[in-house]
Amino acid sequence: xxxxxADKKKPTFPIKHVQFYHWIxxxxxxxxxxAEKLKREHFEMARPTDNDxxxxxxxxxxxxxxxxxxxxxxxxxxxxxxxxxxLGKLPLAxxxxxxxxxxxxxxxxxxx
Numbered sequence: 001x002x003x004x005x006a007d008k009k010k011p012t013f014p015i016k017h018v019q020f021y022h023w024i025x026x027x028x029x030x031x032x033x034x035a036e037k038l039k040r041e042h043f044e045m046a047r048p049t050d051n052d053x054x055x056x057x058x059x060x061x062x063x064x065x066x067x068x069x070x071x072x073x074x075x076x077x078x079x080x081x082x083x084x085x086x087l088g089k090l091p092l093a094x095x096x097x098x099x100x101x102x103x104x105x106x107x108x109x110x111x112x
Contacts, residue, residue, distance in 0.1 A: 064085065
């Protein structure tokens with residue numbers, strides 16, 4: 001007879017994919033404006049209290065499957081770190097195809 005513990009899946013590493021991109025402002029001119037736009041689109045977000053150049057957003061599902069970390073390095077844009085958790089269902093190629101959704105909602109262009 002199996003014990004209840006034997007039926008449970010082994011815990012998996014919580015990160016499935018990590019990708020690094022550069023981004024530039026398009027229709028949006030500031031990281032604070034981008035945060036406002038994404039909040040209206042119902043993304044969850046967090047910002048460090050001591051750094052206005054960083055914005056982390058996540059999908060609304062609980063726990064989140066995607067986390068985007070925007071780091072503004074210059075006046076026209078910066079870096080993006082995209083994390084897909086182990087809960088994410090998309091393969092990497094499909095995930096990259098969907099980056100246009102974030103571009104439109106945030107008012108930026110992601111340089112691949």
